[in-house]
Amino acid sequence: MADRQVKEMAENVEAPVFETAAFTTPPDLSDATVAVVTSASLHHADQDDFAPSDTGFRVLDGKKRDYQTGHWSPNFDSVGFASDINTVIPLDRLDELAAQGTIGKVSDSHLSYAGNQFDLTAIRMDSGPAGATLLKKQGVDVVILTPV
Amino acid sequence: MSTLAHVFEAHGIATVTLGSIRKQIESTAPPRGLWCDFPLGRPLGKPGDPVFQHRVLDHAFRLLQAEGPVLETFEETVTDGAELLACPLPPRSNAELHPAVDEARGLRPAYDRGVQQFGNHAATGRVVGADGVEDALLSLIRVASGTPWKEAGIPGVPARVAQDIRGYYEMAALGLSDHIPTAWSGTRWFFDSTEGGKLLLEARSAMREAGEKQPIWFYMAPGDR
Numbered sequence: 001m002a003d004r005q006v007k008e009m010a011e012n013v014e015a016p017v018f019e020t021a022a023f024t025t026p027p028d029l030s031d032a033t034v035a036v037v038t039s040a041s042l043h044h045a046d047q048d049d050f051a052p053s054d055t056g057f058r059v060l061d062g063k064k065r066d067y068q069t070g071h072w073s074p075n076f077d078s079v080g081f082a083s084d085i086n087t088v089i090p091l092d093r094l095d096e097l098a099a100q101g102t103i104g105k106v107s108d109s110h111l112s113y114a115g116n117q118f119d120l121t122a123i124r125m126d127s128g129p130a131g132a133t134l135l136k137k138q139g140v141d142v143v144i145l146t147p148v
Numbered sequence: 149m150s151t152l153a154h155v156f157e158a159h160g161i162a163t164v165t166l167g168s169i170r171k172q173i174e175s176t177a178p179p180r181g182l183w184c185d186f187p188l189g190r191p192l193g194k195p196g197d198p199v200f201q202h203r204v205l206d207h208a209f210r211l212l213q214a215e216g217p218v219l220e221t222f223e224e225t226v227t228d229g230a231e232l233l234a235c236p237l238p239p240r241s242n243a244e245l246h247p248a249v250d251e252a253r254g255l256r257p258a259y260d261r262g263v264q265q266f267g268n269h270a271a272t273g274r275v276v277g278a279d280g281v282e283d284a285l286l287s288l289i290r291v292a293s294g295t296p297w298k299e300a301g302i303p304g305v306p307a308r309v310a311q312d313i314r315g316y317y318e319m320a321a322l323g324l325s326d327h328i329p330t331a332w333s334g335t336r337w338f339f340d341s342t343e344g345g346k347l348l349l350e351a352r353s354a355m356r357e358a359g360e361k362q363p364i365w366f367y368m369a370p371g372d373r
Contacts, residue, residue, distance in 0.1 A: 074370050093205055
């Protein structure tokens, strides 16, 4: 398996076009609360696994780092995440940046969606706004999005 | 990811999107994008390398200073390389067992060592735990021999069972290796060097040739297999 081949299979998948791009100016990073949102289908062991074409999301407790991947695609390397969760959800790195004062705070909660989706309508119209609302209520200013 | 970035920005949250596929991040145009030419599944690039991960985050956070939509490229590329894992496979210990079952049993100490060291984040447990791998392999032996998959006792959706078997072996590889393998090398080792990997591909091929629906067998292995 060559990574290039898999990327070539995926690079022309259609995605929604946004006529206008919203653009939010964040506070200074040293004052910002930062969360991670990933498409790695992560969940806690006691949460529901992801179903095929699952358009929902799971709320990840930042302190309970027992994340498991429920991704359905076989077309990515999972050994990187298996050996170091920071390869996908870099919470240890964010903790270090918070301790240095580079970022204000690491969010208590993070979100995971399922990647490898072909119809993004439900994510755009339903679970995406729901996830954003949840993080906004928790005071999140900045999100790093990591793809799998 | 870019769709979520647009949605989150519209809700007042600033975002930085990491992208592994250049054409995708260009066409989906997230408000702030950082194309990182890293292997799929490794968006921070290098497992076990905090310094490198910090470099990626540092570049990502710099994009927050942009006054409008921006797409930049991370300066360093990480490839999947051509590493051939040289994990020693256990010798045959029970000639009465199918070679794949004998092999999986022999790899159990390495699997347990891997889980003890790294945790079970991507190994087994989707539908089959480590204790169920031998039965899962037995069901694939029946499929490879011509039994329809629905009658073969596969303990779940074939793609999910295949992920657990592959995860079992890749975790065993971590338990056997003295370093974190480069991207895809664990997968190549599983499919090209182990009896379990060969059996999985044989079962998948048998399902395809039996005319089973493509989504049932296709996702049991990466798309180029």
